[in-house]
C-alpha cells in the first residue's frame with residue numbers, strides 16, 4: 065500500500081496507527097514504512113505531489129499493481145467539514161484535464177468530484193472538493209499501477225464563507241485522525257483488490273536451468289517462458305527438466321519436449337472450480 | 346447492481362437516459378464529455394473492474410453498422426453487425442471482450458434510432474435483397490434488456506422491414522420483450538450453449554443451461570425462430586461425453602423444427618486478445634491448455650479442431666437437418682478484430 069499526503073499533520077495519524085517508521089535520514093521526501101505500507105509526505109502543490117509519488121514508487125521497489133491512496137484535506141462547496149469524500153472525478157483546473165478513478169470498491173463512503181487548483185481557492189464555485197495535489201498524484205500513480213487501485217480520499221476542512229484561520233496543524237491532524245476508520249476501510253479494500261491480481265499469479269519456473277544448458281534465441285526464450293508458465297498451471301510441482309531427454313540437442317527440441325509432455329498430460333478443465341474472488345469491503 | 350453511472354453531458358437530457366437513470370436511484374452519477382475518457386485509457390484492469398462495473402450512457406457517433414467478415418453468415422448473402430452496447434453483465438472466462446477492451450464497464454449507446462437509420466441505409470444499398478444484421482458481438486444482445494429496452498425498439502423496426510434479418514445472440518433469459526411481441530420471422534434468437542459443467546465452470550453469472558433451455562422453449566412455443574450456438578467448443582479429456590450429453594439435453598427440450606440454424610465453433614481468439622487474457626488470469630487452466638497460434642488466431646491444433654467439429658456435426662445430424670448446420674474454423678477467419686466468427690457451411694448446402 066502506498067500513501068501520499070501533502071502535509072506532516074495529515075500523515076501523523078497514519079504514521080501512528082500503522083506504526084510506520086522513517087526510512088531514510090535525509091530523504092528527498094519524508095518517507096515512512098512498515099511491512100506492507102509506505103507513506104510519503106510530498107509538500108503542497110501538484111508538482112511536488114507528482115514528484116513524491118514517483119519517488120515513493122521507486123523507493124518501494126517499483127512493484128506493479130500496488131494500491132496508491134492520496135489522503136489529505138480539501139475545501140468543499142458545501143458545508144460538510146469533517147466529512148470524508150472519495151474522489152470520483154479529478155480535474156486539473158489549470159489544464160482542464162480530467163481523470164475518473166474507477167469506482168470498484170463497494171462501501172458506504174460518499175463520493176465527490178475533486179478539483180485541483182494551483183493556488184489557495186476560497187470560492188469553491190462548483191459542487192466539488194478543492195485540493196492542491198490530486199491532479200499531480202493521480203496520473204503518476206496510475207502510470208505506476210492500475211487505475212482501479214489508485215484513489216484519492218479527502219477530508220473536508222472548510223467551505224466558502226468560513227475563515228481558514230482556524231486551520232492550524234493540530235486541527236488538520238484532528239480532521240484526518242477523526243476519519244481514520246474510513247481511511248483504514250479504504251486502505252483494506254484497496255489491498256484486497258490488489259490481492260486479486262497479485263495472488264493469482266502462479267510461481268513461475270526458472271529459466272536459468274534451461275538457458276545454462278542450451279542456447280535460446282530471443283524468440284525461443286519467449287516460447288520457453290510461455291511453456292514454463294503453462295507448466296506452472298498444468299503440472300504444478302513437477303520439475304519440467306525431467307521431461308526433457310538428457311541428450312536433447314537444441315533449444316528447439318527442448319521446447320518441443322516440454323510442449324509434448326504437457327500435451328500428453330490428462331486435461332480436466334472442470335476439476336478445479338474457479339476460486340471465489342475475495343469479498344470487497 | 347449498478348452503483349456508478351457515467352453519462353455523457355450531451356445525452357443527459359435524452360428521455361431514454363433519464364429512464365435508465367431512474368432505474369438506479371441509488372447509483373452515483375458522474376458526468377463526462379465522452380465515454381472514451383473512461384473506457385479507453387490504458388492501465389485499466391478488466392478483471393478488477395468486473396468486480397463492480399459501472400454503466401456508461403453514451404451517444405454512438407460514426408459507423409454504427411459494419412460489414413461482417415467475408416464468408417460470415419448463416420445463409421445470407423449480405424452480412425453486417427452492430428453494437429448498441431459494449432461489454433456484458435456476465436463474466437465468461439473465455440470471453441474475447443476481456444482481451445479486446447481495457448475497461449469492463451458497460452457502455453450503452455442510447456441513440457437507437459441512429460442505429461435503425463444506419464440499418465435502413467444498409468438495406469437501401471441492397472435493394473430487394475435480404476440483409477442480415479448480427480447483434481451481440483460486443484455484448485450479450487438481451488442480458489441487459491430490462492434496462493435498455495432495446496429489443497422492443499428493434500422488433501418494432503423489424504416488423505416493417507421484412508428484408509432485414511437480425512440475430513440476437515444471448516446466454517440470458519431476459520426474453521420478456523420477445524414474449525410480449527408477436528413472433529416475426531426475421532429475428533432469430535440465438536442461444537449460446539456449452540455443457541452444464543463447462544457453463545458452471547466458465548460462464549460466471551450467466552443463467553444455467555437448464556434455464557436457457559427453458560427460455561428457448563418459451564420462445565419456441567410463441568413461434569420465434571431459434572438459433573443454437575455451440576461456440577466456443579471447449580476441449581478437455583471428457584469432451585465427447587460432455588457434448589453428447591449436452592445435445593441430448595438440448596433436443597429433449599427443443600423440437601428441431603423450432604430451429605433456424607445451429608452453429609459450431611471451437612475456442613479461438615486473436616492472439617493480441619489472448620495475451621491480455623493470460624495477463625488477467627495467469628492461473629486459468631483453459632489458457633494453459635494446448636492451443637496454437639494459427640496465423641494470428643489462438644485456437645486448438647487444426648487436427649484437434651477438426652476432430653471436435655466432426656464429432657459434434659456427426660452427433661448433431663441425428664437431430665438437425667444438415668442444411669441448418671454451420672461450422673467455423675480458425676482457418677476461415679481472416680480478421681483479427683470482431684466479429685470473431687466467420688462461418689462457412691459445414692460441407693452442406695447453405696440455406
Ligand code: SF4
Nearest residue numbers: 433435436437440484
Ligand atoms: S455472455 Fe458472451 S459477451 Fe457475455 S461474457 Fe459471456 S461470452 Fe462474453
